[in-house]
Amino acid sequence: MAGATALLRTERRTGRIPRTETGGGLFSGGAGRTAGLALAGLLLAAACALSILAGNYAVSLADTVSALTAPAGGEADRIVWHVRVPRTATGVLAGIGLGVAGAVMQGLTRNPLAGPGILGVNAGAAFAVVVAMSVLHVTSLTGYLWFSFAGAALAAAFVYTLGSLGAGGATPVKLALAGAALSAMVGSATTAVTLLDTSALNDFRFWTVGSLTRADTGDLAAVAPATLFGLCLAAMVGRDLNTVALGEDMARSLGTRLTATRVLAVLAVVLLAGAATAIAGPISFVGLVVPHIARALTGPDYRWIMPWCAVLAPTVLVLADVLGRVLIRPEQLQVGIVTGLLGAPFFIHLVRKRKVARL
Amino acid sequence: MAVSPMTRASSCSPRTAFALAGVFLLAGCGAPAPERPAGEDAVTRTNCGIDVAVEEPPERVYAAYQPGIEVAHALGLSDRLVGTAFLDAEVLPAYADEQAEADYVPTLPSREGLLETEPDFVISGFNGFFAENSSDRSVGTRASLRELGVRSWILSPLCPSEDGLTDRAIDPASVTVDSVYRDLRDLGALFGAQDRAEQVIGDMRERIAAVEAQVEGAERPTVAIVAPDDDGGFRVAGGIDFSTRVIEHAGGTNAFADLTGKRNIEVGVEEIVERDPDVILTSTCCDAGMTEQDARSDVEAITSNPALEGVTAVAQGDVHPFLFADRAAGVRAAHSIELVASRIHPDLVEH
Numbered sequence: 224m225a226g227a228t229a230l231l232r233t234e235r236r237t238g239r240i241p242r243t244e245t246g247g248g249l250f251s252g253g254a255g256r257t258a259g260l261a262l263a264g265l266l267l268a269a270a271c272a273l274s275i276l277a278g279n280y281a282v283s284l285a286d287t288v289s290a291l292t293a294p295a296g297g298e299a300d301r302i303v304w305h306v307r308v309p310r311t312a313t314g315v316l317a318g319i320g321l322g323v324a325g326a327v328m329q330g331l332t333r334n335p336l337a338g339p340g341i342l343g344v345n346a347g348a349a350f351a352v353v354v355a356m357s358v359l360h361v362t363s364l365t366g367y368l369w370f371s372f373a374g375a376a377l378a379a380a381f382v383y384t385l386g387s388l389g390a391g392g393a394t395p396v397k398l399a400l401a402g403a404a405l406s407a408m409v410g411s412a413t414t415a416v417t418l419l420d421t422s423a424l425n426d427f428r429f430w431t432v433g434s435l436t437r438a439d440t441g442d443l444a445a446v447a448p449a450t451l452f453g454l455c456l457a458a459m460v461g462r463d464l465n466t467v468a469l470g471e472d473m474a475r476s477l478g479t480r481l482t483a484t485r486v487l488a489v490l491a492v493v494l495l496a497g498a499a500t501a502i503a504g505p506i507s508f509v510g511l512v513v514p515h516i517a518r519a520l521t522g523p524d525y526r527w528i529m530p531w532c533a534v535l536a537p538t539v540l541v542l543a544d545v546l547g548r549v550l551i552r553p554e555q556l557q558v559g560i561v562t563g564l565l566g567a568p569f570f571i572h573l574v575r576k577r578k579v580a581r582l
Numbered sequence: 583m584a585v586s587p588m589t590r591a592s593s594c595s596p597r598t599a600f601a602l603a604g605v606f607l608l609a610g611c612g613a614p615a616p617e618r619p620a621g622e623d624a625v626t627r628t629n630c631g632i633d634v635a636v637e638e639p640p641e642r643v644y645a646a647y648q649p650g651i652e653v654a655h656a657l658g659l660s661d662r663l664v665g666t667a668f669l670d671a672e673v674l675p676a677y678a679d680e681q682a683e684a685d686y687v688p689t690l691p692s693r694e695g696l697l698e699t700e701p702d703f704v705i706s707g708f709n710g711f712f713a714e715n716s717s718d719r720s721v722g723t724r725a726s727l728r729e730l731g732v733r734s735w736i737l738s739p740l741c742p743s744e745d746g747l748t749d750r751a752i753d754p755a756s757v758t759v760d761s762v763y764r765d766l767r768d769l770g771a772l773f774g775a776q777d778r779a780e781q782v783i784g785d786m787r788e789r790i791a792a793v794e795a796q797v798e799g800a801e802r803p804t805v806a807i808v809a810p811d812d813d814g815g816f817r818v819a820g821g822i823d824f825s826t827r828v829i830e831h832a833g834g835t836n837a838f839a840d841l842t843g844k845r846n847i848e849v850g851v852e853e854i855v856e857r858d859p860d861v862i863l864t865s866t867c868c869d870a871g872m873t874e875q876d877a878r879s880d881v882e883a884i885t886s887n888p889a890l891e892g893v894t895a896v897a898q899g900d901v902h903p904f905l906f907a908d909r910a911a912g913v914r915a916a917h918s919i920e921l922v923a924s925r926i927h928p929d930l931v932e933h
Contacts, residue, residue, distance in 0.1 A: 278852045279853045280852040280856045301855075301889050301892055302855060305889035306852055429811075432813075434813035434814060437812070438814075553841065553853045553856075554841075554843075554849055555815065555853075
């Protein structure tokens with residue numbers, strides 16, 4: 224209890240979790256943390272440059288630079304502007320959404336295996352989109368984006384209500400169980416709709432394996448505000464996620480309003496994951512794995528984990544997409560397959576590693 | 583005396599045994615038992631490495647996919663069809679009346695659904711129907727059907743390297759129009775429709791030769807068969823797809839002929855720009871009422887893609903509606919070759 228009181232005092236004073244209590248990361252010192260984040264930013268820039276340079280149609284460095292600075296309407300310009308730039312931008316936007324949403328999910332549920340999928344958010348979004356396509360014949364991204372958000376929000380609300388029933392309110396375990404149940408139920412319904420409607424089936428491939436090549440610049444502009452708003456909400460709950468990590472009783476005694484925190488956090492996840500899913504389809508493991516990498520690098524403070532996720536996750540996603548382009552040339556692998564291949568071993572590692580599993 | 587043929591017949595089918603017994607009853611006592619080793623009457627043809635033997639022409643035929651259904655009609659087996667499934671487009675006009683009479687379901691049957699129709703022979707246009715791990719529904723391997731007395735046939739340009747495998751394992755050497763002729767001849771023999779088969783083969787040969795004569799000596803444009811995917815990628819027809827042969831007979835070259843890993847290859851938009859095909863054909867599919875009119879949206883998706891603006895086919899207005907059904911290995915081949923020739927050599931071949 225003495226330790227807890229000390230912690231409480233430290234927390235009230237600094238809003239920060241003392242490093243000695245929870246273990247630090249590689250870049251958890253003050254200046255080191257900022258320098259590390261800047262370094263990660265450079266890494267993201269390098270990944271984007273690589274993504275704009277790499278592809279089946281050979282464009283030289285000089286041609287790429289002139290295409291970016293002074294496009295004249297040639298083949299290289301078309302490749303750079305209509306293929307590689309939108310593709311890279313999709314990776315950045317979706318990566319930010321998935322990474323930060325994953326961090327918020329893990330903080331909220333205190334579950335190291337949580338990702339944006341854990342609350343049934345992705346399943347709800349996909350189901351709403353499939354229904355929109357099959358029943359209402361909506362095909363454009365800007366048309367079904369709202370269905371994606373609505374489906375995600377309804378799923379989150381349903382899971383939250385179900386998870387709040389009974390004694391103890393909305394505990395992390397009950398939320399995760401309700402999310403898993405809803406995912407299974409809604410996933411079956413999605414499959415049923417696609418089986419009944421064969422014409423929708425052809426349009427559903429994207430909703431099975433995510434890809435960065437679908438969205439165009441107009442689509443990206445349409446979802447960017449949602450991502451931005453989601454980031455603001457996530458930033459607002461960063462401090463409270465730190466106290467939630469100490470357990471509910473502790474969080475309450477530290478003055479965290481649990482219900483408000485949960486509602487804001489879930490809303491942030493709905494916006495971030497919904498927008499990412501709308502432009503890139505379901506992409507596995509990025510939202511799960513990247514927060515762990517960020518935690519290892521910067522320590523347990525969510526106000527640092529989230530910015531690190533916002534930089535690391537797009538780096539991972541963009542590099543995975545570049546890999547998908549070169550691995551089986553001249554064919555290509557969708558980025559969802561690549562992240563699955565890379566992420567699965569990491570997931571097994573997490574499950575086996577007891578220390579992390581007791582986050 | 584009458585018992586001996588029955589006991590001997592235990593090694594052949596009951597039907598033969600009863601037939602033989604009938605012969606002896608008619609012949610009366612004292613007639614000598616003719617020496618007939620088991621299966622002497624059987625007609626045997628090899629299909630995709632499997633011996634298919636029938637004692638007499640099968641009477642209850644199930645035909646799956648466009649090529650299987652059209653081959654059945656072409657050989658005059660329409661009356662024997664107990665079921666047809668999964669058309670990619672309208673059948674050829676010559677078979678429209680027959681197909682209207684046939685039992686048809688738009689999706690493949692399950693194994694139970696197939697067996698419910700009590701077929702004695704199954705013709706499939708694609709091998710996925712018998713694959714153990716198929717994207718479409720599968721009715722089980724051919725060997726497992728044979729155990730139930732159901733013979734089966736895969737149109738041989740799609741022979742998998744082994745029973746139960748999908749079309750990721752097609753022998754490129756089998757992907758020829760000659761394979762289609764061989765199928766017609768073999769099926770004609772199994773069904774006692776040799777004359778009809780020869781007639782169909784003769785007609786196809788004639789029509790294809792006429793096209794080849796018209797395009798002879800002309801430049802051979804590169805042709806890509808392209809299906810836009812909803813994720814921004816494209817599926818193109820690779821070298822082991824029968825359409826590669828259709829394009830060649832029609833006086834062109836498949837721009838993706840060197841990719842022989844599978845029939846449908848997933849590529850990005852850059853690969854199409856890189857290969858710069860002279861002509862692009864869509865690959866629109868799959869509905870029993872589908873016609874070329876339904877391919878317009880696929881043409882639009884390709885021509886309106888800003889990244890493809892500089893591709894020769896797009897720049898010169900040579901993106902044409904085309905049906906997946908016309909890629910199929912079957913009696914449609916002559917029709918497809920005429921159609922593709924009229925698209926890639928409009929000055930030489932009339933549509």
